[in-house]
Amino acid sequence: MAGRVTRLRHNITGAMLLGSAAAASTTWPIAAKIFPEQLEVDDNISYWAAQTPDYVPSAPLRKTIAADLVIIGGGFTGVSTAYHFSRRYPEKRVVLLEAKSLANGASGRNGGMMLNWINGVETDDTEILRRVYQATSSGIDLIEEIIQRHQLPVDYRRDGTVTIYTSAERAEKKHAEIERLNAAGIPGEFYDCQTLAAKLNMQGAYGAWFDPGTGQLNGAQLIRSLRPILVEQGVEIYEHTPVLKVREGSGITLVTPEAEIKASAIVLATNGYTGKLGYFREAIFPLHSHVFATEPLTPEQRAALGWHEMAGYSDDLDRISYSTMTRDGHLIFGGGSNQSYSYLFKNRTAYPGTPDSASHAFANMQETLRQYFPNSADLKIAYRWTGTLAITLRRNCSMGVRGQNRNVFYALGYSGHGVTLANLAGQVLTDIYSGDDQQWRQLPFYQAKFSPIPPEPFRWMGYQGFTRLTGRSPRA
Numbered sequence: 001m002a003g004r005v006t007r008l009r010h011n012i013t014g015a016m017l018l019g020s021a022a023a024a025s026t027t028w029p030i031a032a033k034i035f036p037e038q039l040e041v042d043d044n045i046s047y048w049a050a051q052t053p054d055y056v057p058s059a060p061l062r063k064t065i066a067a068d069l070v071i072i073g074g075g076f077t078g079v080s081t082a083y084h085f086s087r088r089y090p091e092k093r094v095v096l097l098e099a100k101s102l103a104n105g106a107s108g109r110n111g112g113m114m115l116n117w118i119n120g121v122e123t124d125d126t127e128i129l130r131r132v133y134q135a136t137s138s139g140i141d142l143i144e145e146i147i148q149r150h151q152l153p154v155d156y157r158r159d160g161t162v163t164i165y166t167s168a169e170r171a172e173k174k175h176a177e178i179e180r181l182n183a184a185g186i187p188g189e190f191y192d193c194q195t196l197a198a199k200l201n202m203q204g205a206y207g208a209w210f211d212p213g214t215g216q217l218n219g220a221q222l223i224r225s226l227r228p229i230l231v232e233q234g235v236e237i238y239e240h241t242p243v244l245k246v247r248e249g250s251g252i253t254l255v256t257p258e259a260e261i262k263a264s265a266i267v268l269a270t271n272g273y274t275g276k277l278g279y280f281r282e283a284i285f286p287l288h289s290h291v292f293a294t295e296p297l298t299p300e301q302r303a304a305l306g307w308h309e310m311a312g313y314s315d316d317l318d319r320i321s322y323s324t325m326t327r328d329g330h331l332i333f334g335g336g337s338n339q340s341y342s343y344l345f346k347n348r349t350a351y352p353g354t355p356d357s358a359s360h361a362f363a364n365m366q367e368t369l370r371q372y373f374p375n376s377a378d379l380k381i382a383y384r385w386t387g388t389l390a391i392t393l394r395r396n397c398s399m400g401v402r403g404q405n406r407n408v409f410y411a412l413g414y415s416g417h418g419v420t421l422a423n424l425a426g427q428v429l430t431d432i433y434s435g436d437d438q439q440w441r442q443l444p445f446y447q448a449k450f451s452p453i454p455p456e457p458f459r460w461m462g463y464q465g466f467t468r469l470t471g472r473s474p475r476a
């Protein structure tokens, strides 16, 4: 009964949120003038980036050029599109423009969890579930295939991850759901407390959903080691080249600080930064998420902690916390509280200051980790960083094409669940471009619509009010 009342309250809050967001959205034209925004891109100081110490960004674009396809953004979305597109169309001129360096954004700063499923898709329809599982598990296979095909020096593991349930009721519900998934041919296992403890001895877990074949990926290594492969496939890559303006037409003009590019088609591969180009402003907001990595743990420390085997876990809470263990023993941890995430006024895309200025957030996160693993209190932190992700109100992502001339392709809005999907995006967008996209049409991300999010100042006030009053993140 209590569960039903809570659900009803969330539904009403969600409906109110959607209604007021839609009403406030009518003020966009005025808000955009009163609160002008600009792109901010800070340095990637993550553990993942630190594993690519010899990486030197390529030179910026300094001359006017023309191309068949220009990809804006050098994360998983941009690089996977460059990879698949240039293999399918070796005769076309493909250019990738990156504001700073490849993997400087979320793809090189995340929690490393390489997962199945799509955020924001809630359905009991077995056919949709089967399609989503099939698409995402083959997405993970594809990442591994590419690493092996080109013998890339990328740290990854695929020994499975768990979602842990922090209430007996939710654990039991999931148990029943897993049985339904299994009956539909989708693998996965329910771990009771004892089974979970033998692998991952977490306090406060009532059970877990083990998803085999998922794992952990160093995104910075994947993207940066793919650069020479892309160049070999004919892709021109310009780093330190932010796109400042997009002028649409049957041909598109892109303006950068030192050049103009004429493109027959473009790809928005800019996820949390996309609003700065004037696209999807009403659909996406950039959220900053803090992450830390410990010093490498010795086998004894791992045993004392209770992390015996498992690539990683996430929990079932609204302010989700997630953690992975690298093969050489660095524990990576992110999320877990209001403090570990922030939205900054006017959609800022860089978190200001140093990790020290967010020390309260990191202390709070260490405390969340300690509650799950009491022996983690004394672990030494080696890296702290913050990344910008794109959040949508329903947590759904979308991949498709837009514009009067159907020449603006996009894949974005992964809402913190994009390692697998953004790598799959390159294949999806290449298929949409070629018109051979039948296999993606039945998937929930295909040309998916977003719920509207109001402009400033309602956006900031709404976020602050909602998160403080409820301890949750706005969603509808």
Ligand SMILES: Cc1cc2nc3c(=O)[nH]c(=O)nc-3n(C[C@H](O)[C@H](O)[C@H](O)COP(=O)(O)OP(=O)(O)OC[C@H]3O[C@@H](n4cnc5c(N)ncnc54)[C@H](O)[C@@H]3O)c2cc1C
Pocket (backbone or CB within 6 Å): 039, 041, 072, 073, 074, 075, 076, 077, 078, 097, 098, 099, 100, 101, 102, 103, 104, 105, 106, 107, 108, 109, 110, 111, 112, 113, 114, 115, 241, 242, 243, 244, 269, 270, 271, 272, 273, 274, 276, 277, 289, 290, 291, 322, 334, 386, 387, 388, 389, 411, 412, 414, 415, 416, 417, 418, 419, 420, 422
């Ligand atoms: C802290 C954090 C933890 C996360 N943890 C996980 C996780 O464990 N598992 C998971 O599945 N997902 C996770 N995610 C989400 C996942 O990392 C993203 O969904 C995914 O990396 C998005 O890839 P992308 O290429 O679309 O965007 P990005 O990697 O953000 O790349 C966009 C690129 O575009 C560039 N750019 C932006 N604007 C311009 C411009 N105007 N001109 C030129 N270049 C531009 C940026 O510099 C950036 O390099 C996490 C994200 C964050 C931030």
